Amino acid sequence: MIPSEEIQVNTINHLGLIAGIVDDIGLEQIINEILGCDNRELVTPGQVVKAIILNGLGFVSKPLYLFPQFFEDKATEHLLGKGVEAKHLNDDKIGRVMDKLYAKGLSSIFMLIALSVVKKHQISTSFSHLDSSSFSVHGQYLDIKAITDNQQNNVETEPIPIKITHGYSRDHRPDLKQFIIDLVVSEDGGMPLFLRAGDGNEQDRAVFGQVAKQYESMIDFETILVFDSAFFTANNLQLMSESKWLSRVPLSLKTAQKLVDSVDSKESNKSSIKGYSWKEVESNYGGIKQRWLVVESQKRKESDSKNLLK
Structure with missing residues (x-):
């Protein structure tokens, strides 16, 4: 029988x-290859990133200097590796490690990890969906003007990569300031493929074309990019003139509104999906030749007609 004082839970x-x-x-190995390892280190960069992930998904929210406390009652060696102790994971x-990750480029690191997963698990990347989301934060967060003013007054401030506003x-x-995350995912299981952080007041229509081109420049496979209507501007279309893409045309465009109003249901083709019909037309909006597909839902049409009669 093992004495109780020798048992550690x-x-x-x-x-x-x-x-x-x-x-x-293989995330730990990828991070170590990118950032490099020092034989004198007790904890590798890959182990630190793994610890950050475990902490982030541990349903806690504490300052960075309290990070080691999270692992004090955890089986740290089992989770992170032999010889790793909670005290080694200090701020x-x-x-x-965070500074090194930023210097190397978070988007490119994220992409390398994602592509490794895609190849290992044979995830289909025939279609890539791009969208954005905002993340609210609590705190003052100096804006660019305030930082510039402080620097001119010789007040030490740390540079920030994006504008939180x-x-x-x-x-x-x-009421809260925020930042934006642009994310590309595969149609196969919604696997994240590319990530980019942006300013809190960034508009999708102003950056989607650039984000898509950046994503394309980093991949080694063909894909069709799928966007919502925010992408559909003349500038973005011209940026993507050599790419394959799919997007919804916003009805805020007069050309699109006129087309929808002019479509005769009798001229539309019946869809294989019951209750739908469609018509294909050519467009040269933004100087780019395109195929527009007008889709009509019979149920939606009946519902709209009832609302008009009320």
Whole structure:
């Protein structure tokens, strides 16, 4: 019988599953190859990133200097590797790794990891869907003008890569400042393929074309990019003139509105999906030759007619 004083109990909870997935995709090895390892380090950059992921999915929210506390009652060696202790995961170590990640480029690192998963699990990338979302934050967050003024007054401030400010809030918190995340996912399981952080007041229509071109420049496979109507501007169409893409045409365009109003149901083709019909027309909007597909739903048409009669 083992004496009770020699028994040490640590928790894993759901973190074992997350650690297993991280190991399966080889994230730790990829990070170590990108950032490099020093034989004198007790914890590798890959292990630090793995620890950050476990902490982020541990349903806690604490300052960075309290990071080691999260792992004090966890089976750290089992989750992160032999010899790794909670005290090794201090804010200095984490900060240095974060600085290296930023210097190398988070978008490119994310892409390398994603493509590794795509190849390993044979995920289809025939279609790539691009969209954005806003993330609200609490705090003052100096704007660019304030930072410039402080620098002129010799006040030390740390540079910020994006502008955290007020903008259109997807989570209905216009009172909070925010930043934007542009994300490309595959149609096969919604696998994240590309990530980019943007200013809080950034508009989709102003950047989607550039984001799509950046994504295309980093992949080694053919794909059809899918956008919502925010993409559909003359500038974006010209940027994507050599690419394959699919987007909804916004009815805010007079050309689109006139087309919808002029379509005769009798001239439309019946869809294989019951209750739908369609008509194909050519367009040269923005100086780019396109095929527009006008789709009509019989149920929607009947519903709209009833609303007009009320």
